[in-house]
Amino acid sequence: GENVEQHPSTLSVQEGDSAVIKCTYSDSASNYFPWYKQELGKRPQLIIDIRSNVGEKKDQRIAVTLNKTAKHFSLHITETQPEDSAVYFCAARGGFKTIFGAGTRLFVKA
Amino acid sequence: SAVISQKPSRDICQRGTSLTIQCQVDSQVTMMFWYRQQPGQSLTLIATANQGSEATYESGFVIDKFPISRPNLTFSTLTVSNMSPEDSSIYLCSVEVPEQFFGPGTRLTVL
Numbered sequence: 001g002e003n004v005e006q007h008p009s010t011l012s013v014q015e016g017d018s019a020v021i022k023c024t025y026s027d028s029a030s031n032y033f034p035w036y037k038q039e040l041g042k043r044p045q046l047i048i049d050i051r052s053n054v055g056e057k058k059d060q061r062i063a064v065t066l067n068k069t070a071k072h073f074s075l076h077i078t079e080t081q082p083e084d085s086a087v088y089f090c091a092a093r094g095g096f097k098t099i100f101g102a103g104t105r106l107f108v109k110a
Numbered sequence: 111s112a113v114i115s116q117k118p119s120r121d122i123c124q125r126g127t128s129l130t131i132q133c134q135v136d137s138q139v140t141m142m143f144w145y146r147q148q149p150g151q152s153l154t155l156i157a158t159a160n161q162g163s164e165a166t167y168e169s170g171f172v173i174d175k176f177p178i179s180r181p182n183l184t185f186s187t188l189t190v191s192n193m194s195p196e197d198s199s200i201y202l203c204s205v206e207v208p209e210q211f212f213g214p215g216t217r218l219t220v221l
Contacts, residue, residue, distance in 0.1 A: 034210060043202065043212040044153065089152060091210075096141060098210060100153045 002027040004092050006101030013080050014109050021088055021104045024072040029094035033066060033073050036089040038103075044089060048075070080108045112137055112205050114213035122219045123193055130189045131216045133203035138183035143204040144176070147215070153202070159186045193220045 003026040013019050025033075031052040036044035050057045050064045050073065057064050061080075066073040073092075077084055085108045090101040113136040123129050133142060144156040156176055157165040165178040179187045190197050198220045203213040 043214050046209055046211065049209065093210075096158065096206075097155065098143075099155075102152045 002030075002092070002094070002097070002099045004090060004099045004101040006090050006104060008104060009102065010105045010107070012107040012109065015080060015082060017080055019077045019080050019084070019106055019108075021075045021090065021106075022072060023074070023090035023092075023101050024070075025092040025099070026071070027092065027094045027099070028071070030071075030092040032093040033064070034091050034093070034098075035062075035064060035075050036091065036100075038087045038089065040086075047088075077106075080106075082108050082110050084108050111209075112139070112207045112211045114203060114205060114211060116203060116213040116216050118216055119214065120217040120219075122221060124221055125194055127193055128189055128191045129193065129218060130187050131201055131203075131218075133186045133188070133213055135184045135205050137207065139205045139207060140183070141206065142180065142186045143206075143210075144178065144186070144188045145202045145204060145212075147200045147202060149199070156188070156201075190218065193218075195220045 006023045034049035037047045038044045048062050050066050061078045063076045087103045087105050089103050091098050115134045117132045142159045145153045147153050155168050156171045157167045159165045159178045159180040161180045161183050177189045200215045200217050202215045
């Protein structure tokens with residue numbers, strides 16, 4: 001069945017450094033790849049997304065890249081801040097179904 | 111975007127009882143999705159609810175355990191039936207407009 005793998009499960013960085021989270025997907029029909037940030041006790045919030053006809057997208061300190069041939073996509077956060085600390089989920093959607101990765105717990109140390 | 115509300119926000123229930131969770135959206139949507147998020151885990155799709163038809167359940171989830179209603183285009187309910195401690199989780203409803211947004215979740219604890 002469809003699967004999304006996400007790495008690493010935990011990531012600790014120093015404030016100001018960059019953080020990179022990587023995901024791979026199995027369903028070649030996937031065409032939409034959102035990223036969610038979930039703070040403790042809160043709902044997942046969409047932070048950025050990318051569609052299959054685009055290789056890269058950037059929004060201020062956040063960027064996402066997509067390699068359809070290799071079926072992997074990545075989230076890049078630059079100049080990390082303590083408030084970036086949260087769990088991040090990648091996801092892949094083909095048709096009406098969205099499959100989520102296992103999540104990455106990001107710690108940004110001040 | 112969409113504004114999604116859920117009731118109750120949390121509940122503590124006894125084993126063997128049932129709980130119905132309500133989800134309200136501020137706009138009409140074709141599909142509503144119900145997810146489960148167990149402590150420290152990712153989001154797992156339970157079922158997709160379309161107005162006027164039976165919900166479509168994912169592998170591992172069955173209608174007898176998680177009956178769903180979808181009476182109109184802005185509302186849905188999920189019932190967790192005959193609960194056991196293993197059902198303790200956060201249940202979230204979600205819509206795609208077209209990006210996917212989540213409700214605030216219902217934190218369920220089963221004793």
